[in-house]
Amino acid sequence: MRKDIRITHYALRISSMQKLVECIPNFSEGRRQEVIDHVAAAARGVAGVRLLDVSSNPDHNRTVLTFVGPPEAVADAAFASTAEAVRLINMEEHTGEHPRIGAMDVVPFVPLTGMTMDEAVQLANQTGKRIADELRVPVYLYSAAATTPARKRLPDVRQGQYEGLKESISTPERKPDYGEPKMHPTAGATAVGARPPLIAFNVNLGTTNLAIAKSIGKALRESSGGLMNVQAMGVDLAAQGMVQVSMNLLDYTKTPIHRAYEMVRVEAERYGVPVVGSEIVGLVPLDALVGAADFYLRLTDFSRSQVLEARLLEEG
Amino acid sequence: MRKDIRITHYALRISSMQKLVECIPNFSEGRRQEVIDHVAAAARGVAGVRLLDVSSNPDHNRTVLTFVGPPEAVADAAFASTAEAVRLINMEEHTGEHPRIGAMDVVPFVPLTGMTMDEAVQLANQTGKRIADELRVPVYLYSAAATTPARKRLPDVRQGQYEGLKESISTPERKPDYGEPKMHPTAGATAVGARPPLIAFNVNLGTTNLAIAKSIGKALRESSGGLMNVQAMGVDLAAQGMVQVSMNLLDYTKTPIHRAYEMVRVEAERYGVPVVGSEIVGLVPLDALVGAADFYLRLTDFSRSQVLEARLLEEG
Numbered sequence: 330m331r332k333d334i335r336i337t338h339y340a341l342r343i344s345s346m347q348k349l350v351e352c353i354p355n356f357s358e359g360r361r362q363e364v365i366d367h368v369a370a371a372a373r374g375v376a377g378v379r380l381l382d383v384s385s386n387p388d389h390n391r392t393v394l395t396f397v398g399p400p401e402a403v404a405d406a407a408f409a410s411t412a413e414a415v416r417l418i419n420m421e422e423h424t425g426e427h428p429r430i431g432a433m434d435v436v437p438f439v440p441l442t443g444m445t446m447d448e449a450v451q452l453a454n455q456t457g458k459r460i461a462d463e464l465r466v467p468v469y470l471y472s473a474a475a476t477t478p479a480r481k482r483l484p485d486v487r488q489g490q491y492e493g494l495k496e497s498i499s500t501p502e503r504k505p506d507y508g509e510p511k512m513h514p515t516a517g518a519t520a521v522g523a524r525p526p527l528i529a530f531n532v533n534l535g536t537t538n539l540a541i542a543k544s545i546g547k548a549l550r551e552s553s554g555g556l557m558n559v560q561a562m563g564v565d566l567a568a569q570g571m572v573q574v575s576m577n578l579l580d581y582t583k584t585p586i587h588r589a590y591e592m593v594r595v596e597a598e599r600y601g602v603p604v605v606g607s608e609i610v611g612l613v614p615l616d617a618l619v620g621a622a623d624f625y626l627r628l629t630d631f632s633r634s635q636v637l638e639a640r641l642l643e644e645g
Numbered sequence: 646m647r648k649d650i651r652i653t654h655y656a657l658r659i660s661s662m663q664k665l666v667e668c669i670p671n672f673s674e675g676r677r678q679e680v681i682d683h684v685a686a687a688a689r690g691v692a693g694v695r696l697l698d699v700s701s702n703p704d705h706n707r708t709v710l711t712f713v714g715p716p717e718a719v720a721d722a723a724f725a726s727t728a729e730a731v732r733l734i735n736m737e738e739h740t741g742e743h744p745r746i747g748a749m750d751v752v753p754f755v756p757l758t759g760m761t762m763d764e765a766v767q768l769a770n771q772t773g774k775r776i777a778d779e780l781r782v783p784v785y786l787y788s789a790a791a792t793t794p795a796r797k798r799l800p801d802v803r804q805g806q807y808e809g810l811k812e813s814i815s816t817p818e819r820k821p822d823y824g825e826p827k828m829h830p831t832a833g834a835t836a837v838g839a840r841p842p843l844i845a846f847n848v849n850l851g852t853t854n855l856a857i858a859k860s861i862g863k864a865l866r867e868s869s870g871g872l873m874n875v876q877a878m879g880v881d882l883a884a885q886g887m888v889q890v891s892m893n894l895l896d897y898t899k900t901p902i903h904r905a906y907e908m909v910r911v912e913a914e915r916y917g918v919p920v921v922g923s924e925i926v927g928l929v930p931l932d933a934l935v936g937a938a939d940f941y942l943r944l945t946d947f948s949r950s951q952v953l954e955a956r957l958l959e960e961g
Contacts, residue, residue, distance in 0.1 A: 351953070381956055397957060441953065526953075533945075590942050606945040615931070615954040622934045625941040626906050629849075629922040637667070637757065637842075638931040638955055640697055641713060 347642055350449060351397045351439040351526065352407045356414040357429050359385040359392050364417045369394055371409040377402035381612070390425025391434070395612070397441065400448065404456050407436050408463075415464050415516040420491050428487045430494050431466065431517030435483065438523045441614060442642065449523035450474045457521040461508030464516070467498065468507040472522035476506055483520060491517045528578040528617060529610035530586055531564075532593045535603040539565045542572035545596045549574065549589065556592060558584040571605060581617045587624045615639055663958055666765060667713045667755040667842065668723045672730040673745050675701040675708050680733045685710055687725040693718035697928070706741030707750070711928070713757065716764065720772050723752050724779075731780050731832040736807050744803045746810050747782065747833030751799065754839045757930060758958065765839035766790045773837040777824030780832070783814065784823040787838035792822055799836060807833045844894040844933060845926035846902055847880075848909045851919040855881045858888035861912045865890060865905065872908060874900040887921060897933045903940045931955055 354372075358364045365385055372394055373380040382395035396406055411433040418432035436456065440449040450473055457468040475481045479502070489497055495512050497503045504510050505518065512518055534542060542563030547553045549561035558580040564573045574593050578584060586609075594604050619633050633639050670688075674680045681701055688710055689696040698711035712722055727749040734748035752772065756765040766789055773784035791797045795818070805813055811828050813819045820826050821834065828834055850858060858879030863869045865877035874896040880889045890909050894900060902925075910920050935949050949955050 349957070379957060381953075397953065586938075586942065604943055606943050608945055609947055609951060611951065612953045612956065613951055615952050618934055618938045618952060621938040621942060622902075626902065626937060627920055627922050629924055631925055635925060635928055636931050636934060637697075637713065637928045638958055640928065641665070641695060642954055642957060 348400055348443040348448075349397060349441040349642075350400050350403045350444050350452065351395065351441055352403050353437050353439065354394050354407060354410055354414075354433060355429075355435045356392055356394075356410070356418065356433045357390060357420065357423050357425065357431065358414070358418050359387050359390045359425065365392050367417055368392070368410050368413045371413040372396050372406040375402050375406040375409060378406040386427070388425070389427035390423065391427045391429065400444065400452055403438070404452050407438070407456050408459050411436065411460055411466075411519065412464055415466055415513065419515045420517045421515060423491070428484070428490050429517075430469075430487050430491050431513070431519045432515070433460075433466070433519045434487075435471075435520040435522070436460075437472065438521075439526045440523070441526070442639075446473050446523060446525070453521045453523045457507045457519075460519055460521065461505070464513070465508070466513045466516050467505035467509060467511070467518045469518065469520045470506045470522060471520045472524040474521065474523045480506075483522075486520045494518060525580040525582060526612075526614050526617075528581050528586065528613055529576070530578055530589060531573050531575045531608045531610065532590060532604055533566065533569075533571050533573050533606040533608075534593075534597055535605040536572060536600070537567075537570055538600075538602075539563055539572050541597070541600050541602055542574050545574050545593055546576075548596050549576065549592055556584050556589060559589055561589075581614070581620070585620045585624070586617055587621045664716055664759040664764075665713060665757040665958075666716050666719045666760050666768060667711065667757055668719050668752065669755065670710050670723060670726055670730075670752045671745075671750045672708055672710075672726070672734065673706060673736065673739050673741065673748055673750055674730070674734050675703050675706045675741065681708050683733060684708070684726050684729045687729040688712050688722040691718050691722040691725060694722040702743070704741070705743035706739065707743045707745065716760065716768055719754070720768050720775075723754070723772050724775050727752065727776055727782075727835065728780055731782060731829065735831045736833045737831060739807070744800070744806050745833075746785075746803050746807050747829070747835045748831070749776075749782070749835045750803075751787075751836040751838070752776075753788065753837075755842045756839070757842070758955075762789050762839060762841070769837045769839045773823045773835075776835055776837065777821070780829070781824070782829045782832050783821035783825060783827070783834045785834065785836045786822045787836045788840040790837065790839045796822075799838075802836045810834060841896040841898060842928075842930050842933075844897050844902065844929055845892070846894055846905060847889050847891045847924050847926065848906060848920055849882065849885075849887050849889050849922040849924075850909075850913055851921040852888060852916070853883070853886055854916075854918075855879055855888050857913070857916050857918055858890050861890050861909055862892075864912050865892065865908055872900050872905060875905055877905075897930070897936070901936045901940070902933055903937045 378398040385392040414433040453474040546561040546563040549555040560577040694714040701708040730749040754765045769790040862877040862879040865871040876893040
């Protein structure tokens with residue numbers, strides 16, 4: 330009801346959105362804690378950067394950092410952590426289950442509030458050039474930063490892995506985007522890119538029949554005729570007596586959470602199976618939740634700057 | 646899908662929620678811009694405080710400030726703006742349509758992230774005592790800070806308004822909670838309280854029949870047997886060819902947005918009328934939107950600290 334009492338509204342200083350970008354570097358060490366600490370500390374040490382997560386997998390022998398901040402600070406932190414990974418990791422001795430091409434394997438930039446994808450692509454270019462120039466590590470641009478369609482997908486960039494790329498890097502089609510066409514002797518190569526935030530979203534079904542989850546996964550995923558920007562598979566949650574459609578939403582701005590949820594629900598109905606729950610794994614941008622509330626509550630003209638906490642992140 | 650790769654999770658420093666409180670002082674000047682500016686500047690001038698909104702209504706001759714920050718800073722800003730209102734506004738000359746008892750009429754504290762209602766009540770007590778001690782303005786505690794049931798509701802505290810309270814303040818039942826039982830000669834008295842955030846939520850119906858909106862408003866509101874913590878009424882939106890159920894949700898933590906929305910939808914169905922949209926007027930706490938997404942997507946174990954922007958507001 331409050332609207333009617335707000336007749337005269339005196340303009341405050343126009344507050345513009347603070348530019349925020351996320352960076353999720355993956356480096357090739359998941360076992361030696363002191364190396365992991367050094368690489369993480371290099372990112373954390375940059376003023377303005379918030380290190381939100383450090384996740385290591387010993388089997389993959391790989392660690393994922395998640396940090397957020399203003400563009401220049403995040404680019405500095407990406408470079409600083411890459412420099413530490415290059416200094417401390419010897420790919421000639423590296424083993425692990427996860428595909429990789431270098432000590433710092435992949436550096437994706439994800440535009441958050443106030444940032445466009447084009448700006449994130451620029452950041453990837455600046456950082457890639459700096460890694461090649463100062464660390465002598467050849468760099469491939471991928472995803473939205475890719476210079477050719479053949480480098481859009483990370484698996485294509487990683488083809489042959491570290492060992493194979495040592496041979497093929499001198500061929501024209503594998504020529505790096507920045508740096509000389511030869512591997513760093515111990516640190517290999519690095520992929521640097523820009524992409525939308527990924528949302529890991531799982532929907533649980535009230536059945537133990539894994540075939541149903543697999544069938545719905547197939548119906549959902551882009552690669553088999555489902556929703557764009559969605560990866561999906563059926564997973565058994567035997568201990569919980571249910572199955573799950575496990576999804577990655579690769580671009581929630583085009584294919585939002587509620588669309589994936591509703592399509593799972595409708596497909597499950599065809600088998601007489603109810604949705605019994607869902608989960609978001611890890612972090613989710615506020616806009617993705619606002620989108621869901623917007624859809625279900627049929628909100629008109631709702632803006633994220635009406636969310637109190639979002640207002641607090643705007644520049645004063 | 647990301648969960649399965651997060652096998653080892655190295656603990657970052659435990660980050661605790663930054664304590665944030667909102668304050669929405671209402672003061673008795675909505676016409677003289679220089680007075681409004683002085684009172685607003687007093688709040689804005691306190692380090693750590695973010696002034697989010699200044700809304701004045703000349704007919705009410707009243708202005709509402711909205712600011713947010715850590716508890717001590719917000720208490721200082723509440724006191725500083727009260728001191729300016731007391732200095733610049735003479736209630737002996739004040740006219741306006743809105744009920745009021747003083748130059749600074751009412752100062753509500755609203756607990757946001759990391760704050761309990763008890764802590765907001767403490768803040769109301771500290772601030773009320775300081776206003777009485779230093780400005781010689783008698784203070785009534787109301788809402789969650791009220792010391793007797795008769796002072797819970799603001800209209801009861803404001804009974805008789807400035808003019809009437811001058812007479813009745815010396816009676817035992819109107820004795821102030823802080824300060825002497827006599828009005829400040831020009832600034833009157835002030836109500837200081839603590840309450841949950843109010844959400845102004847309106848649902849639009851695809852009909853021009855105002856009687857239906859009024860009937861649904863009656864079904865919804867607490868006072869006529871509807872939902873707790875909900876004020877509701879039917880409103881004609883003639884220019885847009887529809888009617889609206891206009892609501893204040895007084896405590897979304899107990900009576901969430903989706904419950905009000907679904908009840909309007911179900912009541913409208915009985916008349917064969919569709920919901921054609923809804924709106925949130927002004928600011929809404931992130932938790933209220935997370936609650937709606939949570940309900941409709943059947944999220945299990947979702948926490949607000951998974952919202953990237955909320956993480957950025959946590960202490961490092």
